[in-house]
Each structure stands twice: as C-alpha cells, then as structure tokens.
Amino acid sequence: MGILNLTPDSFSDGGKFNDGKLALEHTEKLVRDGAEIIDIGPQSTRPNAEFLSSEEEINRIGNVISQIKKEFPEILISLDTFYAETVKFGYNEGIDIINDISGGQYDEKMFDTAAETRLPYILMHINPSYDTMHDKIKFKDITVEVNKYFSQKINELLQKGVKDIILDPGFGFGKTVEDQMKMIDEVGYLGFGKFPLLIGISRKSFIYKPLGKSPLDINEETQKLHMKVLEQGAKILRVHDVAEAKKTLVQFLQKK
Template sequence: MSKLSHSQTLKPSNVPTSQPFHSINCNGRLVDLSVPKIMGILNLTPDSFSDGGKFNNEKSALQHTEKMLKDGAEIIDLGPQSTRPKAEFLESSEEIRRIGNIISLMKKEFPEALISLDTFYSETVEFGFNEGIDIINDISGGHYDDKMFDTVAATKLPYVLMHVNPSYETMHDKIKFADITLSENQYFSEKTMELLEKGVNDIILDPGFGFGKTVEDQMKMIDEVKYLDFGKFPLLIGISRKSFIYKPLGKSSLDINEETQKLHLKVLQQGAKILRVHDVVEAKKTVDAFLNK
C-alpha cells in the first residue's frame, strides 16, 4: 500500500478507553456521531436489486453523489459488487475495474464527503485506500478474505463489522437462531476482540439485516438493537428496501418508505448512529424528527 508512508493517513485512532464511542477517526478527521449520520448508497453495479445499472458510470455516479449530499447524506457507500441473493460473484480485479477513477473524482469534487467502500476483498481495500476512501464496509466480517483484518489494521481506517453467515455461498441461507441478539453479541464479542488486538480501534457494528435471517428474527433485532453496541461501538443500520419489510406486506422494495422510516425512527431511539439508505431525503426527515423530538 503505497500511501502507508503518508503521515496524515497514518494518524492513529485514539485508543478505545479514551475515545468516546460516538466518534470515529477517518484519515485523521475526527467524525462526531453524537448526531446520527446518513450513509447514502451508491451502487456501481448492473445487478443490484433495486437500482442496478443506474449509476455504474462516472457521470451518473458523480451526479447521484451530488444529489445525495445535497439531500443530507454525509457518507457515500460505494458498492462495486451486488450481494443480493443469486447475484453474480466477482473477483477483486473486476471490483477495481468498476471503481476505476470514481473514488478520486469524488474526493476532488466533494472533499467534504466521507467515502465508504463496500467490499469483502483486502485487495479492493488496498486500492480504495490509495484512492482516498475514509471507511471500510465489509459485509463478510473478515470471513471471505483472511487478509482483510490485517489490511484494515494497516490502513487505520474505521471498519464496519457486519454479522453474517461464515461463507459467501451461505450468506443468504436462512438460520433460525435460538436467540438472535445473544448470537450477534457472541459474534461481535469475538470479532471485535480480534480486531482490537490487531490495532483496529474504530469499529462500527452492523447487525446484518437481510443476510441469512428470518423475518421474525429481523423484527426482534429491530426491537433489541439497543443491546448490540456494548456501550462503546457505534451501530450502523441497513434496512433500506430489504425484503423482510416488503415481502410480508405484499409490496415492492420501492413502496415501503413509510414502514421503513418508522423502523428507522425506532432504531435511532435505541442509539443507532448511522443509517445506510437509498432514499436520503426521507431518512433525513426521520433523523430531523428524531433530533427535534
């Protein structure tokens, strides 16, 4: 990683004992999460479940980034590979090809924006780091690439740790957990310990809505999300356009805004710090309503 010698990017995160859990160190920029942040989704894919092919070129990606930032997003989550059920599996080289110059263009056009890279490949993380990303968003919890945690530690970037089944092939296999909250806490306890031992201090927890869980367990997760942060790790919630909301209602992924915002408000009331969303305008209204309660 050629940028690892750069003093600014190597500015270390504060140790967990002295850093409030509601802030993260992004490339030397301390980001306060006491006010919840909106992470806007930017899929560079032709096959994502609700917006595939809409933003997979430089012009449309930059236009959508600009719109999401104006609408209230502060983080843009860049996704070069779809992880919906039955999506095409891509190697890291294809992810990197799809990203191309988009990260560097985004950093130039929107220097105030925080850029998150959604990948489970350490090689893609290295590429993104050298292009200027601020956050690593790994849906695999380090399961799918045994170099991921070491690579994250070398970058000193915040890392989104998601709860997921242990292999790519089984990520969407439905499991009925005896106690989903207990299972998630056991998983997060083990994984955060491993990350902290490697020197990754800025960890964000993602319960993994939409990945291998029953509708009943996901609704239980909504009700019990307040028990998942251990009091020191911020929570990211990604329920936007997820099937556990729309399928039981007999609706489409694009027709559940009201229901989604009610659930967003519920998790915000329990301490969620980041909402990962497609519909930034509506999420911003929900955050504003929460702050002005």
C-alpha cells in the same frame, strides 16, 4: 450514509449508476439530500448475484472514488467490499471507511489490511461463507448470537490494532423475518454500547415481502423502523432514500 451502487445487478437500482458521470450525478443528489457518508458498492450481494473478483471490482470502481473526493472533499467515503486488495486500492484513492459485509471471513487478509490502513472498519454480522451468505438460520436468540459474534470479531480486530470499529447487525443476510423484527426491537442491546451502530434496512425484503409490496414502495414503513432504531441509540442509517431518512432524523432530534 447514502448508497451508491456501481453494479448492473443490484436488486432495486441495478445499472443506474455504474457509469462514472452518472455516479457523480447521483452522489451530488445524495449529498444535496443530506448524506454525510457515501457508501460505494462495486459488487451486488443480493441473492444469486454475479460473483466478482477483486480485480473486477477495482476495474468497475475505476476513478469514481478520486472523482467524488475531488468534487465533494467534505464527504466521507466508505467502500463496500470483502476483499483486502480492493480496500488497498480504495485506500490509495482516498476512502475513509472500510465497509466489509463479511466480518473478515471471506478474505483472510482483511483484518490485517484494516490494521495497516488504520481506517475505521464496519463489522457486519453474516454467515461464515459467501455461498451460505443468504441461508436462513433460525437462531435460538438472535440478539445473543449477534453479540457473541461481535465479541469474538471485536477481540480479533483489537488484537490486530484496529480500534475504530462500527457495528452492523446485518439485516437482510441469512436471518428470518421474525428474527430481523426482533433485532429492530432489541437494537439497544446490540453492540455493548461501546461502538457506534450502523443500521441498513433500506429496501430490505423482510419489510416489503410480508406486506406484498415492492422495495420502492415501503418508505413509510421504513421510516417508522428508522425512528425506532434511532430511539435505541443507532448512530448511522445506511439508506437509498437520503431525503426521507433525513426527515426522520430531524424529527428524532426535535423530539430529544
């Protein structure tokens, strides 16, 4: 899954691709490098990011989804939003997957909308409100807590009729460095083995800050962690650097 940020304020590539032509050019590079899913993000969720309404998200997306669908019909598009209205807009434009960082907690209509569209839904673990999204919580046992959350939310989704669920443990959101490294070690225990697991650790601060490096300077460390999660059963890697992740994936498949 290659990341396409349409935001002027994302932490590592803000403002680079928030123009329709540039977005298409970057998509072409992601696809050329091996991406099979393009994750479109109209709103930054880094700490202290600008908060956008659904209307502002939709305006920012414009016709990017339909343009990508036209140019790259074989590529799946996921839409990174916590708004039901943005999902409805994306559905009409041709998205294939809902990527909701909020687990339905920031918009009470999200689960119903996921059910109505019948799109696959990415369920991420996160704190219960937008304002507390990045508040660091020291969990007694992070793996147990994330699985409890998944269990509750999966039951809600199944009751609504959403059956195609992908799980994201929520690296980079309200978790200590220690807990995130523990999650890396215990990825194999996350998600009950029934649902595909998406891992999004690309350019995350729990990797680069302890090393005293920048988000753009941790490729080697990130790929080692990618290999570790793949070996434990992770199915989707959400990344900025598709070509490097692809190399790791090829190495992993050769080892099997």
